[in-house]
Amino acid sequence: MIKVPAKQKADIRVNINGRMFEERVEPRKLLSDFLREECGLTGTHVGCEHGVCGACTVLLNGSAVRSCLMFAVQAEGAEITTVEGLAQGGQPDALQAAFSECHALQCGFCTPGILMSSVDFLASHAEPTEPEIKEMLSGHLCRCTGYKGIIEAIEKVACTRKDGEHRNGSGDTV
Ligand code: FES
Ligand code: FES
Structure with missing residues (x-):
């Protein structure tokens, strides 16, 4: 420094x-x-x-x-x-798309921070439990959504990645 x-x-x-x-x-x-x-x-x-x-x-x-x-x-x-x-080539990344699909945002003020924490979280939690997701989200305040859609979006991305790994058998993530 x-x-x-x-x-x-x-x-x-x-x-x-x-x-x-x-x-x-x-x-x-x-x-x-x-x-x-x-x-x-x-x-x-x-x-x-x-x-x-x-x-x-x-x-x-x-x-x-x-x-x-x-x-x-x-x-x-x-x-x-x-x-x-996060977005590449004008396309939202998997988390951004899942947040949209699961209605995980309303005003969107909290969303960038939650997305970035979720990227870090999912890198070390390939199969996160709901309590683990809630624990991660305890570091974020959202006054709009009630968190339900956010949890669903993170679970959706984790499931999609896991399914992708099973399909190609290579351990690659989507
Ligand atoms: S603005 Fe940084 S934690 Fe609230
Ligand atoms: S969507 Fe409004 S604070 Fe979270």
Whole structure:
């Protein structure tokens, strides 16, 4: 991590969604603000700014983190994925499609953060139980959906991947 005096700006290089960003930032700049204000990636939402609501969650080197609890300078040299990095070729990824099909969102404010946590969660939980999904979701606040559709969407993606593995017998995921 770069160490700079409080009022001095620092140059950082961060790979975000496969694209390299090089910016000069204040040491106190939060990663969430950096993503939104310097990189134009406003899909990362900011709710509480205290690590409570989960709306600002992104992947940092593959792990879900609260971007409101990190300074941008702490992400120097890292690979970050935001919700904008999920869809490929204009097509939603499997989780995004499942959220749509299962009516897992209403206002959508919480959705980017939940999607990013779900990506991390499913990478280590190929066959998640409902209690495990609920435990993961305990780090996210959604005031609209009641969580039922969100749980169904995550289960749907896990089942689809498992079926795909059985069909091709190779262990590849869809
Ligand atoms: S804005 Fe980061 S956890 Fe709420
Ligand atoms: S869909 Fe509105 S807060 Fe979750």
